[in-house]
Amino acid sequence: MNNIADLNLCLPPKLPHTICLQTAPSQTEHINRIVGSLLGLAIGDALGASVEFRSHSYLQQHPINTLTGGGTWGLERGQWTDDTSMALCLAASLIVKKDFQPYDQLVRYKWWWKNGYMSSTGKCFDIGSSTKQSLEEFLRRQNLIHQFQILEKDIDYLSKDFLQQKKFNYYCSGEGAVGNGALMRLASVPLFFFRSPMQAVYYAGESARLTHGDTIAVDCCRYYAALIVAALRGYEKPEILNNQFVEKHLQWFGDQPLHSDVLQVALGSYKRDGHKEGIVGAGHCLKAMEAALWAFWSDHDQFREGVLLAVNLGDDTDTTAAIYGQLAGAHYGVRQLPKEWAEKIYGVQFIISIAEWLDYEGNRWSTKGESNGTPKPTSDVISQRNTIATGNNNSSTNTNRHITRNHSTQQSNQAATAYTPVTNSNAKIQAQLIQQYVPPIKVKLVASKLVREY
Numbered sequence: 001m002n003n004i005a006d007l008n009l010c011l012p013p014k015l016p017h018t019i020c021l022q023t024a025p026s027q028t029e030h031i032n033r034i035v036g037s038l039l040g041l042a043i044g045d046a047l048g049a050s051v052e053f054r055s056h057s058y059l060q061q062h063p064i065n066t067l068t069g070g071g072t073w074g075l076e077r078g079q080w081t082d083d084t085s086m087a088l089c090l091a092a093s094l095i096v097k098k099d100f101q102p103y104d105q106l107v108r109y110k111w112w113w114k115n116g117y118m119s120s121t122g123k124c125f126d127i128g129s130s131t132k133q134s135l136e137e138f139l140r141r142q143n144l145i146h147q148f149q150i151l152e153k154d155i156d157y158l159s160k161d162f163l164q165q166k167k168f169n170y171y172c173s174g175e176g177a178v179g180n181g182a183l184m185r186l187a188s189v190p191l192f193f194f195r196s197p198m199q200a201v202y203y204a205g206e207s208a209r210l211t212h213g214d215t216i217a218v219d220c221c222r223y224y225a226a227l228i229v230a231a232l233r234g235y236e237k238p239e240i241l242n243n244q245f246v247e248k249h250l251q252w253f254g255d256q257p258l259h260s261d262v263l264q265v266a267l268g269s270y271k272r273d274g275h276k277e278g279i280v281g282a283g284h285c286l287k288a289m290e291a292a293l294w295a296f297w298s299d300h301d302q303f304r305e306g307v308l309l310a311v312n313l314g315d316d317t318d319t320t321a322a323i324y325g326q327l328a329g330a331h332y333g334v335r336q337l338p339k340e341w342a343e344k345i346y347g348v349q350f351i352i353s354i355a356e357w358l359d360y361e362g363n364r365w366s367t368k369g370e371s372n373g374t375p376k377p378t379s380d381v382i383s384q385r386n387t388i389a390t391g392n393n394n395s396s397t398n399t400n401r402h403i404t405r406n407h408s409t410q411q412s413n414q415a416a417t418a419y420t421p422v423t424n425s426n427a428k429i430q431a432q433l434i435q436q437y438v439p440p441i442k443v444k445l446v447a448s449k450l451v452r453e454y
């Protein structure tokens with residue numbers, strides 16, 4: 001295997017293409033829940049960041065009760081960690097590609113790891129071991145592509161036809177990778193695909209397998225995605241937390257039954273008396289999912305209470321709370337998120353904008369005829385849609401990847417009104433291409449304008 005220093009040569013010579021996000025052309029009736037889920041994830045992440053790795057006993061003595069900075073990573077109040085960064089990478093890929101494209105997802109994760117893409121600080125300061133190992137493997141596999149006379153500057157923009165032809169294997173992980181790193185970023189997948197529950201569950205599993213190949217990690221994501229789908233579709237809480245949820249929605253899971261350990265959680269293993277009965281904020285995906293569900297089950301229908309319960313379990317505080325926030329945010333909607341926290345989240349308008357585009361592009365995807373209830377192999381799906389107006393897979397002929405989305409700004413009458421939609425007038429959202437490839441690449445706020453590469 002090549003050493004990592006050599007593999008760094010795979011990094012793009014210029015920034016990835018940039019999108020000028022103005023505002024999504026329209027919103028559906030689901031927008032309140034979609035924004036709630038993505039922002040709920042970020043709030044949980046930011047709340048837990050200052051005490052990540054603190055023990056339960058420490059947090060019993062010094063409980064978190066509001067959004068604060070400092071602590072473990074020395075972040076500013078409202079800044080978030082790898083959970084939100086990776087969820088935004090995944091969301092960006094779905095929006096830009098208008099589809100599930102594993103290679104592009106891995107490329108964006110790589111940009112985050114190596115260049116701070118979608119980071120709240122401009123750097124990747126925390127990466128899970130399974131994710132890191134998988135991205136190292138992805139870099140190694142990318143490096144092998146050079147044998148086909150592919151230039152370095154093109155390596156991140158390979159066409160799906162080329163990848164298919166070369167039988168590129170996206171699955172960079174295997175059995176034993178049972179960390180919570182795929183679950184923490186999951187929301188973007190069900191937020192995009194929820195109109196087709198079967199495909200949302202299928203792609204949730206596929207998204208996990210890229211970096212967490214163990215069946216338990218994959219099936220945690222499949223089950224949790226199904227719950228988020230149910231929340232987005234307006235299910236009541238008792239229906240979401242029903243011990244027979246899986247049995248009642250077997251068709252959502254296709255012909256792939258859940259791993260028995262995951263099924264135990266689905267059957268209600270989390271319905272017990274918190275930490276004293278073994279609920280822990282651990283790095284194992286099963287434990288993490290159990291803890292998040294316990295917080296949701298125990299929150300007295302208050303996001304604030306649930307997310308603090310998740311954080312104050314201790315240990316992997318930010319991720320437990322981020323997993324909670326995805327589901328609880330989808331259920332309660334953005335209107336129920338604590339406003340004083342939401343408005344302090346780093347890049348909040350950017351996160352809202354991403355959620356709006358997930359709604360818009362996800363809705364378009366589902367109305368194109370793909371949602372016929374039958375998940376397709378990834379390669380088939382990839383080969384179906386190759387007209388990506390905003391994507392640029394051929395960087396060799398275009399050194400300026402400035403891509404502008406400038407749709408009309410018509411808003412749906414059904415759109416939620418209790419949060420601030422991203423519009424030109426209220427946020428002066430603009431994007432610009434940062435030409436230089438000089439790390440750290442970062443999302444940054446400049447005056448009233450949100451400037452980001454995307």
Ligand SMILES: [Mg+2]
Nearest residue numbers: 081082083318
């Ligand atoms: Mg984190």
